[in-house]
Amino acid sequence: MSLEEKKQQVIEDFSLYEEWLDKYEYLIELGKGLDAFPEEKKTEDRLIKGCQSRVWLDAEERDGKLYFTADSDAIITKGIISLLISVYSGRTREEIAGDDFGFVAQIGLKENLSPTRANGLVSMIETIKKLAENGR
Amino acid sequence: MTVPEIRALFPILDTPVYGKPLVYLDNAATAQRPQAVVDCWKELVEGANANIHRAVHHLAAQATDAYEGARNRVQSFINAAAREEIVFTSGATASINLVAFSYGQAFVNQGDEVVVSACEHHSNIVPWQMLCERKGATLRVLEPNADGRLDPETLSALLNEHTKIVAITHISNVLGLVNPVKELVAVAHKAGVPVLVDGAQGIVHEKVDVQDLDCDFYAFSGHKVYAATGTGVLYGKRKWLEAMPPYMGGGEMIETVRFSGTTYARLPMKFEAGTQNFNAAPTLVPALDFADAVRENPAVKAEQQAILDVVYKKLTEDQRIILYGTGKENKIPLFSFAVKGAHHEDLALILDKMGVAVRSGQMCAEPLMDHLGVTGLLRASFAPYNTVEEAQYFLKSLDKAIGMLV
Numbered sequence: 001m002s003l004e005e006k007k008q009q010v011i012e013d014f015s016l017y018e019e020w021l022d023k024y025e026y027l028i029e030l031g032k033g034l035d036a037f038p039e040e041k042k043t044e045d046r047l048i049k050g051c052q053s054r055v056w057l058d059a060e061e062r063d064g065k066l067y068f069t070a071d072s073d074a075i076i077t078k079g080i081i082s083l084l085i086s087v088y089s090g091r092t093r094e095e096i097a098g099d100d101f102g103f104v105a106q107i108g109l110k111e112n113l114s115p116t117r118a119n120g121l122v123s124m125i126e127t128i129k130k131l132a133e134n135g136r
Numbered sequence: 137m138t139v140p141e142i143r144a145l146f147p148i149l150d151t152p153v154y155g156k157p158l159v160y161l162d163n164a165a166t167a168q169r170p171q172a173v174v175d176c177w178k179e180l181v182e183g184a185n186a187n188i189h190r191a192v193h194h195l196a197a198q199a200t201d202a203y204e205g206a207r208n209r210v211q212s213f214i215n216a217a218a219r220e221e222i223v224f225t226s227g228a229t230a231s232i233n234l235v236a237f238s239y240g241q242a243f244v245n246q247g248d249e250v251v252v253s254a255c256e257h258h259s260n261i262v263p264w265q266m267l268c269e270r271k272g273a274t275l276r277v278l279e280p281n282a283d284g285r286l287d288p289e290t291l292s293a294l295l296n297e298h299t300k301i302v303a304i305t306h307i308s309n310v311l312g313l314v315n316p317v318k319e320l321v322a323v324a325h326k327a328g329v330p331v332l333v334d335g336a337q338g339i340v341h342e343k344v345d346v347q348d349l350d351c352d353f354y355a356f357s358g359h360k361v362y363a364a365t366g367t368g369v370l371y372g373k374r375k376w377l378e379a380m381p382p383y384m385g386g387g388e389m390i391e392t393v394r395f396s397g398t399t400y401a402r403l404p405m406k407f408e409a410g411t412q413n414f415n416a417a418p419t420l421v422p423a424l425d426f427a428d429a430v431r432e433n434p435a436v437k438a439e440q441q442a443i444l445d446v447v448y449k450k451l452t453e454d455q456r457i458i459l460y461g462t463g464k465e466n467k468i469p470l471f472s473f474a475v476k477g478a479h480h481e482d483l484a485l486i487l488d489k490m491g492v493a494v495r496s497g498q499m500c501a502e503p504l505m506d507h508l509g510v511t512g513l514l515r516a517s518f519a520p521y522n523t524v525e526e527a528q529y530f531l532k533s534l535d536k537a538i539g540m541l542v
Contacts (some may be wrong), residue, residue, distance in 0.1 A: 024486055
């Protein structure tokens, strides 16, 4: 699935839920379904700054594509990072660095988070972009 | 007044959030304002806006009367011996900073010690840390006993000939436990050490009589006790305020200004530099009138007790929940707790969508969080306009939120 198709799919999935409580429920399910993140990888340099809850993000490059893994101690945050990496994992650095992450606004995610979480979301996006641009 | 009648004084309580009724349980962060406070502010802005103390014209006289009238009201509210002992500030934080600076300037030197408790809000820690850094003094920490209250005996053991001041909270904004302030003050005084009490929460929930407590300083914010934001009070015993140098210079805090030297105004003006918050300070009058009216109101007392009973029971009996600050006899209806396997922020976010406003995080008390061994907590704090029905709705919503997360 191309990046555009994947983003479209996420937007459609999200629109299935009318109430924000149901959208949270969906994010919680995503968070619970995220692959386990090894404890030894929970290091200071993988911690995303600017989030109130702790969020770790790691990227590995294989065959010219980036693959992300992540974890958080808060489950909704974990759902959000899970959503982001499901869209951007397996893409080239150019694809990620060149993307505007506009789909996040289209699903109304940022507006419906507390200000501290919204800042955290911005930090997550910036970290993904930075990893694509510079590597670690 | 019945509780529904009290609720009717607070129009904001009828504001729906996400189409649901608002259940406002973040009162320890800021209380809502009764209509009388809103009206007072509006009347002053619309009808008596002029700078106080200086001009001779009519509006200035009205504004000055309102401002100085508020000082009298605060004096009677806390039973201070003299109106000169009431200094207006921008809030409890400013009040504590004033003392840390001015008292520190006069009385704290290298090698001296300052005592704060482990249960303090950052506003009653950082100003003292800054003082200690400035003067080369040492900050000593008073640990609470097992259930979270401050113990006079533990304090007594911490005091020595180097101790220059003790700064403690009346009621912790996290634990919601009333500390034995009178006994703590007595112990400190026995060692010849003055005491500052952070009354940000205490002023809301306790009948404060500063002469009976015999504390040397008592600091609180207006906005937590139903007045406009940006209002605050520092009570200080006259002997200390007289002996302390001014905190800020300028405005009406002077007697005469010459380049050869300046002399300062009398109390309390000495500590009120610059243009004061003259539109807002008078809102302390209707705010404190309201606080007085509800404190002894039997309907409110019964409702608050019922809230305490129902919430305390649930939070202590539910095995998924850990309540911090136990011991019901000293507890105000303020509950900070953790839910096993659920992050406090997730819970707050879900509760918000159900219309319930609670606080999550460290509540400006990181050292206390470290002491408790948590990264943050969820806090529900109740006010006299909250009802048992709201408490039950909150508990039901909490159950639902935990079900979603765990």
